[in-house]
Amino acid sequence: MDLQIALLLGQDGIVNGAIYALLALALVLVFAVTRVIYIPQGEFVAYGALTLAAFQAGKTPGTLWFLLGAGVLVAVIDTVIAVRAGALGRMKRIVLWNLAYPAVVAGLVLGLEPAKLPLVAQAALSLVIVVPLGPMIYRLAFQPLAEASVLVLLIVSVAVHTAMVGLGLLFFGAEGSRTTPFSEAQFTLGTLNVNGQTLWVIGSSIVLIIALYQFFGRTLYGKALRATAINRVGARLMGISTTMAGKLSFTLAAGIGAFSGILIAPITTVYYDTGFLVGLKGFVAAIIAGLVSYPLAAAGAILVGLLESFSSFWASAFKEVIVFTLIIPVLVWRSLTSHHVEEEE
Amino acid sequence: MKQRLPLLVFLALLAIGPSVLPEFYITLLNYIGLYAIVAIGLVLLTGVGGLTSFGQAAFVGLGAYTTAYLTTAHAVSPWLTLLIGLTVTAAVALILGFLTLRLSGHYLPLGTIAWGLSLYFLFGNLEFLGGHTGLTGIPVLGLFGFELHTGREFYYLIWLVLLGAVLATQNLLDSREGRAIRALKGGGLMAESMGVNTARTKIVIFLIAALFACVSGWLYAHLQRFVNPTPFGLHIGIEYLFMAVVGGAAHVWGALVGAGVITILKQWLQDLLPKLLGQSGNFEAIFFGILLVLVLQRARDGIWPWVVRLIPIKAAQRVVAEAEPLPHREMPALGTVLLEVKDACKRFGGLVANNNMSLTVKAGEVMALIGPNGAGKSTMFNCISGVDPVTSGEVRFIGERIDHLESREIARRGMGRTFQHVRLLPTMSVLENVAIGAHLRGSKGVLSASLRLERAEEARLLAEAKRQLERVGLGEHLFDEAGSLPLGQQRVLEIARALCADPCLLLLDEPAAGLRYLEKQALAELLRKLRGEGMGILLVEHDMDFVMGLADRVVVMEFGEKISEGLPEEVQKDPVVLEAYLGGVE
Numbered sequence: 001m002d003l004q005i006a007l008l009l010g011q012d013g014i015v016n017g018a019i020y021a022l023l024a025l026a027l028v029l030v031f032a033v034t035r036v037i038y039i040p041q042g043e044f045v046a047y048g049a050l051t052l053a054a055f056q057a058g059k060t061p062g063t064l065w066f067l068l069g070a071g072v073l074v075a076v077i078d079t080v081i082a083v084r085a086g087a088l089g090r091m092k093r094i095v096l097w098n099l100a101y102p103a104v105v106a107g108l109v110l111g112l113e114p115a116k117l118p119l120v121a122q123a124a125l126s127l128v129i130v131v132p133l134g135p136m137i138y139r140l141a142f143q144p145l146a147e148a149s150v151l152v153l154l155i156v157s158v159a160v161h162t163a164m165v166g167l168g169l170l171f172f173g174a175e176g177s178r179t180t181p182f183s184e185a186q187f188t189l190g191t192l193n194v195n196g197q198t199l200w201v202i203g204s205s206i207v208l209i210i211a212l213y214q215f216f217g218r219t220l221y222g223k224a225l226r227a228t229a230i231n232r233v234g235a236r237l238m239g240i241s242t243t244m245a246g247k248l249s250f251t252l253a254a255g256i257g258a259f260s261g262i263l264i265a266p267i268t269t270v271y272y273d274t275g276f277l278v279g280l281k282g283f284v285a286a287i288i289a290g291l292v293s294y295p296l297a298a299a300g301a302i303l304v305g306l307l308e309s310f311s312s313f314w315a316s317a318f319k320e321v322i323v324f325t326l327i328i329p330v331l332v333w334r335s336l337t338s339h340h341v342e343e344e345e
Numbered sequence: 346m347k348q349r350l351p352l353l354v355f356l357a358l359l360a361i362g363p364s365v366l367p368e369f370y371i372t373l374l375n376y377i378g379l380y381a382i383v384a385i386g387l388v389l390l391t392g393v394g395g396l397t398s399f400g401q402a403a404f405v406g407l408g409a410y411t412t413a414y415l416t417t418a419h420a421v422s423p424w425l426t427l428l429i430g431l432t433v434t435a436a437v438a439l440i441l442g443f444l445t446l447r448l449s450g451h452y453l454p455l456g457t458i459a460w461g462l463s464l465y466f467l468f469g470n471l472e473f474l475g476g477h478t479g480l481t482g483i484p485v486l487g488l489f490g491f492e493l494h495t496g497r498e499f500y501y502l503i504w505l506v507l508l509g510a511v512l513a514t515q516n517l518l519d520s521r522e523g524r525a526i527r528a529l530k531g532g533g534l535m536a537e538s539m540g541v542n543t544a545r546t547k548i549v550i551f552l553i554a555a556l557f558a559c560v561s562g563w564l565y566a567h568l569q570r571f572v573n574p575t576p577f578g579l580h581i582g583i584e585y586l587f588m589a590v591v592g593g594a595a596h597v598w599g600a601l602v603g604a605g606v607i608t609i610l611k612q613w614l615q616d617l618l619p620k621l622l623g624q625s626g627n628f629e630a631i632f633f634g635i636l637l638v639l640v641l642q643r644a645r646d647g648i649w650p651w652v653v654r655l656i657p658i659k660a661a662q663r664v665v666a667e668a669e670p671l672p673h674r675e676m677p678a679l680g681t682v683l684l685e686v687k688d689a690c691k692r693f694g695g696l697v698a699n700n701n702m703s704l705t706v707k708a709g710e711v712m713a714l715i716g717p718n719g720a721g722k723s724t725m726f727n728c729i730s731g732v733d734p735v736t737s738g739e740v741r742f743i744g745e746r747i748d749h750l751e752s753r754e755i756a757r758r759g760m761g762r763t764f765q766h767v768r769l770l771p772t773m774s775v776l777e778n779v780a781i782g783a784h785l786r787g788s789k790g791v792l793s794a795s796l797r798l799e800r801a802e803e804a805r806l807l808a809e810a811k812r813q814l815e816r817v818g819l820g821e822h823l824f825d826e827a828g829s830l831p832l833g834q835q836r837v838l839e840i841a842r843a844l845c846a847d848p849c850l851l852l853l854d855e856p857a858a859g860l861r862y863l864e865k866q867a868l869a870e871l872l873r874k875l876r877g878e879g880m881g882i883l884l885v886e887h888d889m890d891f892v893m894g895l896a897d898r899v900v901v902m903e904f905g906e907k908i909s910e911g912l913p914e915e916v917q918k919d920p921v922v923l924e925a926y927l928g929g930v931e
Binding site: 151158321 | 391399460580587590628630633638642
């Protein structure tokens with residue numbers, strides 16, 4: 001291996017690491033706020049990427065039907081609950097978010113011919129379809145079980161993942177897709193060729209991380225999420241709705257996931273089940289951080305990205321084995337540094 | 346006999362199955378059997394123990410690949426490869442267990458996801474394991490000169506192994522070790538205080554689940570006679586968990602029902618869905634995913650409880666046989682200093698909960714620890730019993746320093762305790778809850794429990810539990826669910842549980858709370874009797890009539906410090922105490 005290859009691999013590793021960092025942040029966020037170990041995070045990556053790819057191929061993405069269907073389902077359930085509780089005042093919100101919004105999105109997608117739109121508009125449309133799926137899934141799968149144990153929530157999480165991968169296959173088929181890059185530019189830094197998409201990925205990851213930091217530090221909703229993460233009961237007593245916190249964290253996670261998908265779609269071919277492995281690598285990073293620390297999770301993600309790109313050079317067949325075995329020394333280190341007998345929930 | 350009828354009918358149907366059913370159904374039943382063996386392990390691990398693994402398919406793969414490789418490449422006997430496979434699986438499970446089980450509950454499943462993926466990729470990429478095409482030509486299994494060529498012949502072996510696993514698991518759960526396993530979910534801290542090594546118990550059930558999976562893999566390899574990585578991937582590992590949860594994760598037979606339902610549904614959906622949707626793929630996954638979410642939301646106990654309602658199943662045991670009493674600990678002589686706490690401090694971050702606390706308890710005396718709410722009495726209890734060790738200072742028990750021992754080690758030395766907030770296993774019977782207290786007085790392990798070789802010891806443990814329950818006045822409630830008792834009686838149950846350990850020092854945290862007047866008198870009578878037998882009792886209690894009528898000496902705490910100590914009548918007159926309780930006169 002010479003320096004050039006090392007630099008190239010390093011660049012690859014950092015690009016992947018940046019994506020894993022975003023996903024790790026989302027995973028830490030969701031776990032801290034809702035105690036859900038969010039396995040379906042990866043599916044949002046695939047849905048984001050493949051929805052964009054479908055637009056570019058001139059097809060109507062299946063995720064649109066998912067949005068409409070999930071919206072109707074949520075609306076029906078919430079209406080029944082509202083009617084039983086005699087709280088008809090909720091109806092306006094229920095109809096607006098679960099029926100009117102998906103209908104408007106569907107109107108846009110079907111009326112606009114997205115294939116002819118500029119890339120930014122296509123990406124925005126993809127986000128508009130995929131992101132609301134996050135809170136809808138929270139509503140349907142997790143909210144009724146919000147007080148269950150971490151273990152039950154994890155099993156639900158895996159079940160949702162399984163269903164979403166199956167739906168992904170139904171919507172997008174078994175073939176992989178790539179999208180056109182955000183930028184065709186090429187730069188030369190010494191002996192290293194850097195393409196525009198790389199800078200896009202790294203740049204947007206940094207921007208997003210800073211934005212999240214500001215959100216948690218400076219906004220009321222960000223602080224509400226942090227409060228819920230630290231003490232659910234206490235936050236509730238202060239008037240923070242844990243349902244709101246759950247939906248908000250799932251919305252953010254879905255946004256991060258779908259956006260990550262849109263970022264990587266031009267670099268790698270994305271298949272309906274690609275998201276799982278990508279999401280799990282985010283998990284390895286999040287576990288390095290003990291599922292609590294954001295900066296450690298980001299650092300872990302870069303480590304995972306680098307490990308992956310260098311092991312794909314030395315032992316490409318064992319790339320995944322090496323990355324997922326990394327979790328073992330991490331767990332050893334975690335188990336040596338944590339000392340407490342705790343009562344299971 | 347009548348109660349066993351459904352089981353006998355089921356066994357009879359199983360036995361005649363191969364002679365009447367067509368090939369297709371035999372194959373289906375074989376697969377259900379193989380899957381159910383794995384799912385039983387998950388019932389033990391997830392449904393009963395409250396841990397989980399998504400990587401069981403990888404353990405199945407270890408069993409299958411070990412025999413596939415050794416029998417094809419080195420012509421080793423399949424029966425020997427079973428042993429080798431079990432050894433390899435045990436080693437891997439032990440390593441993984443040691444790494445993850447000490448951490449919070451969710452690291453184990455995450456670790457198993459990662460390990461399930463790693464092993465799957467490893468199977469697919471190792472040359473000597475045939476890569477993604479796998480290994481073929483695995484020899485036929487021979488048994489006493491009889492060769493199992495067809496699925497019809499193999500059927501009996503699979504179902505015998507499965508029924509053996511069901512029986513062994515049921516036996517295990519109904520034993521001393523089984524009670525420890527059942528205490529893991531929601532009673533870990535209590536079980537530790539009763540002497541159960543919960544970390545070890547967790548590793549044991551993880552190991553058992555892995556070994557069941559390995560056996561299933563070994564059977565699979567010799568049934569199919571070829572292996573490739575596909576059936577050992579993570580999504581199959583997830584499917585095993587679905588089977589356990591859908592069937593009823595807390596019931597051994599639920600594993601069988603779950604394996605049956607999921608396997609048949611899968612078969613049916615794999616035919617139906619591609620026709621319906623016009624394309625091929627694993628669309629049954631969508632259905633299973635949604636099904637599982639609904640099961641967990643609507644019927645968390647799975648299908649088995651419904652099945653039970655339809656067929657009469659053997660009722661729980663209703664008599665406790667008489668048995669020879671367990672040997673007793675030699676009690677220290679009256680007046681021996683049992684417990685000596687010196688300058689104990691306990692800090693939680695910046696909060697000082699106990700500051701320079703000192704007290705002693707002698708054999709044959711009742712020492713009361715009183716003080717206003719929040720004075721630090723229960724913290725003191727947790728420091729003494731090792732639940733939450735002191736930050737600094739010394740705790741001695743019969744002369745030995747115990748301040749850095751685990752609570753189970755302290756329990757072994759003869760200290761019993763109850764909890765301020767009752768810690769019981771509400772769905773277990775009163776008798777079984779109390780028998781957990783006798784955990785350290787038995788020694789028979791998992792293997793003898795599975796094979797029912799520990800019945801003599803078990804009878805003695807249950808008889809002891811019954812004796813203690815009768816002693817505290819709960820003799821009528823032996824087979825009631827512990828959670829159905831009123832709170833006051835649950836506290837009394839905790840005393841019986843502590844007594845079951847044959848302690849020489851008893852720590853009682855508000856034992857009289859929630860009791861009626863007559864019940865309090867009976868409790869006081871019991872404590873006097875225990876004192877007369879030479880037991881030392883340290884008592885936290887708010888009912889002053891109860892305390893003052895019973896205690897030999899009293900220590901008063903406020904804000905984490907001792908403010909007074911002496912005979913009951915002295916303490917009652919102490920102006921510092923009066924101020925703490927009633928407020929000063931300005």
